[in-house]
Amino acid sequence: MTAHGAAARPGGFGDWLPGAASARRALTGALVGTFEAAGYELIDTPTVEYAQTIERGLGPDAGDELFRFMDADGSMLALVGERTVSVARTVAAQLRHGPFPMRLCYAGPVVRNRTLLGGRRREAVQAGCELVGDADFGADAECIALAIAAVDAAGVTDIQVDVGHAAFLPALLAGAGVGAAAREEIGAALAARDLVAVERALAATALGPAEHALLLRFPALRGGRELLEQARAGLTAEQPLRALDELARLWELLRERRLEDRVHLDLGAVRDWNYYTGPTFELFSGDVGFPLGAGGRYDSLLERFGLVQPATGFVVHADRCHDAITRRRESATPRAGEGLRIAVPTGALLTDACALLRESGVAPELRPESFERRLHLDVGDHEVITVRPTDVPVYVEMGACDCGIVGKDVLWESRRELYELADLRFGVCRLVLAAPEGSALAGGSWPAALRVATKYPQAARRFFAGRGDGAELIRLHGSVELAPSAGLSDGIVDLVATGATLRANRLCEVATIATSTARLVVNVASMKTRSAAITALATTLRRTVEERGM
DSSP: OTTTOTTOOOTTOOOOOTTHHHHHHHHHHHHHHHHHHTTOEEOOOOSEEEHHHHHHHHOGGGGGGOOEEEOTTSOEEEEOSOSHHHHHHHHHHHSTTOOSSEEEEEEEEEEOOOOTTSSSOSEEEEEEEEEESOOSHHHHHHHHHHHHHHHHHTTOOSOEEEEEETTHHHHHHHHTTOOHHHHHHHHHHHHTTBHHHHHHHHHTSOOOHHHHHHHHTGGGOEESTHHHHHHHTTOOOHHHHHHHHHHHHHHHHHHHTTOTTTEEEETTOOOOTTTOOSEEEEEEOTTOSSOSEEEEEOTTTGGGGTOOOOEEEEEEEHHHHHHHHHHHHHOSSOOOTTOOEEEEESGGGHHHHHHHHHHTTSSTTOOGGGGSSOSEEEETTEEEEEEOGGGHHHHHHTTSSSEEEEEHHHHHHHOOOOEEEEEOOOSOEEEEEEEETTSTTTTTOOOTTOEEEESOHHHHHHHHHHHTOOOEEEEOSSOGGGTTTTTSOSEEEEEESSSHHHHHTTEEEEEEEEEEOEEEEEOHHHHHHTHHHHHHHHHHHHHHHHHHTO
């Protein structure tokens, strides 16, 4: 208490004050009331589970975001970060004899151990539904319709629903006969929403023209019923065609519910492919940079707890719904039209970023000196703001900007959920491992207890882990080149452009880790709600880069 002060609270946990607290409670009540009116019975599950229960349901990677603590008997417990696994455990243990199909709903707090000071809540309220024991696509249509009705009842207007299929992109790769290593590389790039990495991986892969074209378009594979026929053209493998057939059936069921005007098909949806097994969906608002809700079919989850039953369901984030309503009400300048808010970085990339936006016609009058008096400019149809390079991913992920220009070196360290749509090919530099001239490391002899100073610990950690080396990393914020001569480290991992700074400090390159260039990054929700404008911007910038011959 002394270290933080009596009035302090942990980062990522908020106090809901009078007015806001009652509004959130009423909103949550509207969600649950809609669920119950549709025949879903309320269930309460604990906020604490055995850590192994959560990992059994979601996989071992789920443990990275758990708040863990030890019970009196030594068992490892965790606060729940979502409630579907708890419902699945309850159904498998106490409701396994049905009757099925079983309709259950819930509402309650969830907690995730996210990065401190990252801007994202670590505690939130979720409300959701699970429909267990119905394998028909009518159950998926029911959940989508109910999620829309619930968010409408909660007072969130103008939402957009994107429906995809968890099996489509993996099936596209598997059906094309791509080798396991290439499939893993492309799949990882798709999961990271990194179109630049997807393009690079595809360039080294013998893939059919139909599959190749679809994968290159994955962020913009969105539309109505016609999208399914466009995607079928040229495909011959059974698995991706089956996914398209299932989406066609689901679309017809949604049309029967008169929801076709509120739903988009999204074949490029990136969801947890180890969890979802069929149709998936997300709900978006143009007022919030994150999905308001999400759901889908997860037919294998209950089997992990000893009960073989199909299931589908969804969750609505009550806090985000409250944010959307509040921002819509309080916004002095509502977002409209096709204009975008674009973040550009101060420092070394600013001149080239302004030049690219100017030459492409996106911001014809934009120059670095434009920001001498103001950090926010209205340029044509768009708004352009300038922020520190490390802040660009924050502004974009949190929805304060639709998109931004930032160096790949910043993205290595940011761990933000963004679409990376284009390599803009300026600001070229390399991340290298360097050591003092004449040292054992410079001569290729790596010390058993290697100490490395760096401003890029995430990228350095991945490099050494890939080599199987257990280097001790020392994070610095400047003057990294001094660390070896001062006896702080054996070497450094740092960015170099010409290598002049290394030579001036009598350091030599030992290995090149990666190359960094400027990238166009996009907010996840903006990619869905402002897709046409984002796609047009990316296409324009790519064309200008190609015309430059860079």
